[in-house]
Structure formats: structure tokens, C-alpha cells
Amino acid sequence: MTGIRTEPVTVNLGPQHPSTHGVFRLRVTFDGEEIIDLEPVFGYLHRGTEKLAETRNYTQIVTLTDRMDYVASMSNNLAYVRTVEDLSGIEVPERAQYIRVICAELQRIASHLMATGFLLNDIGALATPLIYCFREREKILDLFEMLCGARITLSYMRPGGVFQDADQDFWNALDILIQELPHYLDELETLISKNEIVLARTRSVGVLSDEDAIDYGVTGPILRASRVKWDLRKANPYEIYDRIDFEVPIGVEGDTYDRFHVRLLEMQESVKIITQCITQIEKGSIRADVPYFIRPKPGETYQSVEGPKGELGFYLISDGGVSPYRCKVRAPSFINLTPLKKMMLGWKMGDLITILGSIDIVLGEVDR
Amino acid sequence: MTEILAVSKIIEEITNELPDSIIKSDDKSIWIRPDDIKKACAILKKPDGLDFAFLTSISAVDYIEYFEIVYHLTSMRKNYSGIIKVKCYGRNNLTLPSVIDIWKTADLQEREIWDLMGIQFEGHPNLKRILLWEGFDGHPLRKDYLGN
Numbered sequence: 001m002t003g004i005r006t007e008p009v010t011v012n013l014g015p016q017h018p019s020t021h022g023v024f025r026l027r028v029t030f031d032g033e034e035i036i037d038l039e040p041v042f043g044y045l046h047r048g049t050e051k052l053a054e055t056r057n058y059t060q061i062v063t064l065t066d067r068m069d070y071v072a073s074m075s076n077n078l079a080y081v082r083t084v085e086d087l088s089g090i091e092v093p094e095r096a097q098y099i100r101v102i103c104a105e106l107q108r109i110a111s112h113l114m115a116t117g118f119l120l121n122d123i124g125a126l127a128t129p130l131i132y133c134f135r136e137r138e139k140i141l142d143l144f145e146m147l148c149g150a151r152i153t154l155s156y157m158r159p160g161g162v163f164q165d166a167d168q169d170f171w172n173a174l175d176i177l178i179q180e181l182p183h184y185l186d187e188l189e190t191l192i193s194k195n196e197i198v199l200a201r202t203r204s205v206g207v208l209s210d211e212d213a214i215d216y217g218v219t220g221p222i223l224r225a226s227r228v229k230w231d232l233r234k235a236n237p238y239e240i241y242d243r244i245d246f247e248v249p250i251g252v253e254g255d256t257y258d259r260f261h262v263r264l265l266e267m268q269e270s271v272k273i274i275t276q277c278i279t280q281i282e283k284g285s286i287r288a289d290v291p292y293f294i295r296p297k298p299g300e301t302y303q304s305v306e307g308p309k310g311e312l313g314f315y316l317i318s319d320g321g322v323s324p325y326r327c328k329v330r331a332p333s334f335i336n337l338t339p340l341k342k343m344m345l346g347w348k349m350g351d352l353i354t355i356l357g358s359i360d361i362v363l364g365e366v367d368r
Numbered sequence: 369m370t371e372i373l374a375v376s377k378i379i380e381e382i383t384n385e386l387p388d389s390i391i392k393s394d395d396k397s398i399w400i401r402p403d404d405i406k407k408a409c410a411i412l413k414k415p416d417g418l419d420f421a422f423l424t425s426i427s428a429v430d431y432i433e434y435f436e437i438v439y440h441l442t443s444m445r446k447n448y449s450g451i452i453k454v455k456c457y458g459r460n461n462l463t464l465p466s467v468i469d470i471w472k473t474a475d476l477q478e479r480e481i482w483d484l485m486g487i488q489f490e491g492h493p494n495l496k497r498i499l500l501w502e503g504f505d506g507h508p509l510r511k512d513y514l515g516n
Binding site (some may be wrong): 230236237317367 | 422425473496499
């Protein structure tokens with residue numbers, strides 16, 4: 001309909017809204033149904049993690065990292081303990097490294113399942129796919145419970161290794177899960193990936209080009225969906241990833257569908273990684289001899305891991321004391337929000353929710 | 369493995385176009401004069417030069433006599449990384465040129481530094497507080513901020 005003048009309307013989405021996955025607010029200006037301007041507003045969950053870290057010792061900070069990306073605590077633990085180990089020159093026993101990689105990959109599957117489930121929930125497939133996704137995630141949380149007694153805020157890793165060895169029950173349950181997961185992921189693929197409504201809602205929506213993705217500092221599945229083959233597990237292999245054979249899936253167009261599909265493919269690769277870890281792992285020590293109070297030499301280091309949301313890095317500075325002088329977190333969810341406006345301008349009200357869902361933010365990590 | 373690019377190469381690249389912009393360097397990092405940071409970053413980003421197209425993170429550290437802003441850079445194509453730093457002396461009205469024209473990822477990160485460390489970035493189009501609310505008193509990541 002041309003010729004009809006419409007007045008721009010500013011709508012406030014959130015901070016309490018089921019599709020913002022936490023307390024997150026978007027101030028959006030619409031012209032009719034089209035988005036012409038938007039501004040993300042956040043910080044409602046800011047707890048000052050970086051400031052708190054300056055008053056705690058290196059071992060205690062592990063618990064703070066759990067509470068950042070609370071759907072992927074294992075990855076946070078891993079990123080943090082690796083930085084402390086690098087700063088203080090701790091050698092980690094091989095068995096511990098294998099267990100840590102298994103945990104990180106299980107956590108990646110759990111996190112991607114949650115991202116996929118909630119994205120479908122946002123598209124309008126209310127609750128059903130979400131329950132399918134949560135069914136398997138639940139089994140992974142059960143495994144974590146066997147390891148350390150916790151399900152969400154795990155604090156399983158320690159500088160120098162892990163908190164305790166996995167018992168036989170864990171390995172048995174892991175074997176069963178690894179056998180089941182490929183069938184389950186195929187089921188998810190047939191249920192969702194070729195679904196006409198999903199395709200109509202996600203294909204070519206919110207495209208982010210490869211150049212833009214790099215310029216905006218985006219990492220993780222979003223970057224790979226934009227055809228950039230960059231995965232820290234391959235580019236800068238940490239722990240024992242250099243002994244593992246796996247692929248890095250990339251997208252075709254950089255749209256919402258690719259972001260969702262790359263996650264599905266990544267889960268299959270994670271299963272492959274865990275299978276190889278189970279065959280390669282040998283008996284041995286699970287923790288280096290590390291004192292409770294770690295006093296690294298004065299210096300600084302930046303180390304990062306490929307978390308489920310992207311590059312999760314810690315920048316630690318030591319002044320020789322028992323607590324870090326500065327502990328800066330490179331939070332992938334936070335930085336992945338930078339191109340939000342670029343991705344959403346010109347799209348309709350319904351696509352806004354879809355695009356935000358495909359970025360997969362966790363507000364605990366955005367606000368820290 | 370992501371290599372750490374030799375500091376001498378970065379120095380060479382910058383001094384070719386901007387002599388006297390480097391204050392000092394050690395085995396990992398280079399300290400650049402605050403006024404030259406934007407030009408130096410533009411040089412480092414050039415695709416036919418060192419190709420640092422990806423700004424991994426910007427961090428600010430309070431060393432009491434001065435603040436240090438740390439830029440962690442990565443070249444995805446050539447798989448190496450580099451660190452450049454800037455020192456800002458003083459406690460009040462600190463300003464630094466924004467690198468948002470070079471890497472758009474600086475947008476939210478520079479706002480975070482302004483919010484928590486109180487360093488202003490000249491040329492940033494929307495320098496507002498980001499994690500705390502407008503009107504908050506002080507910058508909590510500074511060492512002299514005690515809270516309560």
C-alpha cells in the first residue's frame with residue numbers, strides 16, 4: 001500500500017519477556033511492522049564478577065565463572081583454569097585433560113540443545129521441540145551430577161586438573177548416552193531441519209556477511225554460519241584437541257537457518273570427539289600437585305577456549321599475590337550482541353525474536 | 369597453533385608510516401603513544417599488511433599511576449596474534465581516540481570501559497553507560513572504588 005504515511009512507533013521489548021532469555025531489553029522503533037531503529041539495553045544482571053575476582057584467590061574464582069554462562073559452566077571453568085595454569089606454569093595430567101575435553105563437549109551439546117529448543121520456541125513451535133531438546137540435555141546434566149554432585153553450577157575443574165575422578169557409573173552412563181545421541185540428533189534433524197515453517201521463518205532472515213562478522217568481532221556458531229572457518233579447537237588446539245579428528249561445520253549464507261543448522265552439525269562433531277576421547281583415555285592422575293593458594297609470578301596472560309557461544313577468553317594479571325590484580329573476561333555473548341542492529345534493521349517484528357534467538361545469548365555472561 | 373607474531377614485525381610495520389609513535393616494547397607487547405593509537409590500528413588492519421582484521425578484545429587495567437588499555441589482535445587468515453597497549457596517565461577526564469571506525473566490535477567494549485573504568489573514547493557515536501545506569505556515581509572497576 002503506497003501513499004499511506006505511517007508514524008514511527010517505539011516499542012519496549014522486555015526486560016521481562018519470555019523471548020529475551022533473561023532480563024534483557026530492546027528499545028525498537030517500528031515503521032509499520034518494519035524495524036527502523038533499535039537499541040539493546042542490558043546490565044540488569046550485573047554482579048561485578050571482574051571486581052569480585054580481585055578479592056578472591058585463584059581457586060575460589062572457579063565458582064564465580066559458573067555463574068557467568070550458567071548453561072555452560074564447564075566451558076567457563078575450562079577457560080578460567082587454563083588461564084591460571086598458563087599464568088603459573090602448571091602442567092596438567094593427561095587423564096585430566098581428556099576428562100575436561102569430554103565435559104566441555106558434553107556441555108557444548110547441552111548448550112546447543114538449549115539454544116535450538118528456545119529458538120524453535122521463539123519461532124512459535126511452542127514447547128514441543130523444547131521438550132525434545134531438554135530430554136537429552138537432562139541426561140547430560142545427570143552425568144555431571146555423577147561427576148561432582150551439581151547440575152548447573154558445577155565448579156568441577158580446578159587449576160591443575162579436575163576435582164575428582166569419574167567413577168565407573170559415569171563411564172557406563174556415558175557409553176549409553178554416546179550410543180543414543182546420534183539417533184537422537186538425526187531425529188531432531190528430520191523433525192526440524194526440513195520443516196517448511198522453520199525454513200520459511202529462518203531462511204535468508206538476518207543475514208550477516210563474513211566480512212561483517214569478523215569486523216563486529218562475532219565468534220562461535222554465528223561466525224561459522226557466516227562461512228568463516230574459524231574454530232579455536234582447530235586454529236589453536238588446547239588440551240588434547242590436536243589428537244582428535246573432527247570437522248568444523250560452516251554455513252552457506254550466514255542467515256538464521258545457518259546459525260541454527262551449524263549448531264546441529266556441531267553437536268554431531270562433539271559426539272565424535274567424545275567417542276575418540278573415550279577410546280584414547282588412559283588411567284593416571286587427575287590433578288597436578290597444586291596448592292590451594294596459588295601465587296603466580298607477576299605477569300599477565302590471555303587464554304581462550306571455543307565455548308558453545310564463541311571465543312571465551314580470560315585476561316589475568318598477577319602481581320604475585322594470591323588474588324589476580326585484574327581478571328577481565330572476554331564474554332562471547334556480550335560481543336556477539338554488537339551486530340544486533342545490523343542484523344535486524346529492515347526486518348519485521350516477528351523476525352526480531354527469531355534473529356535474537358539465533359544469536360543465543362545468556363544474560364549472566366552479557367552482564368557478568 | 370595460533371602464533372604470537374614477533375614484536376619486531378609489528379614495530380617495523382608501524383614505524384614505516386608512523387615514526388616515533390612507539391614508546392617501548394617487551395617480548396610480547398608494544399606501547400603506543402595515545403594520540404597515535406587510531407592510526408596505528410588502521411595500519412595493522414590493512415589486508416595487504418599484517419591483516420589484523422579481528423579485534424579479539426579491548427581491556428582496561430588500573431595501575432593507579434596510569435591506566436593501561438590493551439588491544440588483543442588476531443589475524444584469522446594468517447593465524448597469529450599480537451598485543452598493543454596504551455598508557456593513560458591521570459585519574460580524571462581521560463580520553464583516548466576510539467577505534468570504532470576501524471573495528472566495529474569496539475562499540476560495546478569501549479562503552480564497557482567507559483562505564484567501569486571511566487575512560488572516554490573520542491569519536492564513539494554512542495558513549496553511554498552500558499552495564500550500570502546513567503547517573504551511577506563512579507567507575508567501579510577502578511582500584512580506588514570500594515563500593516558499599
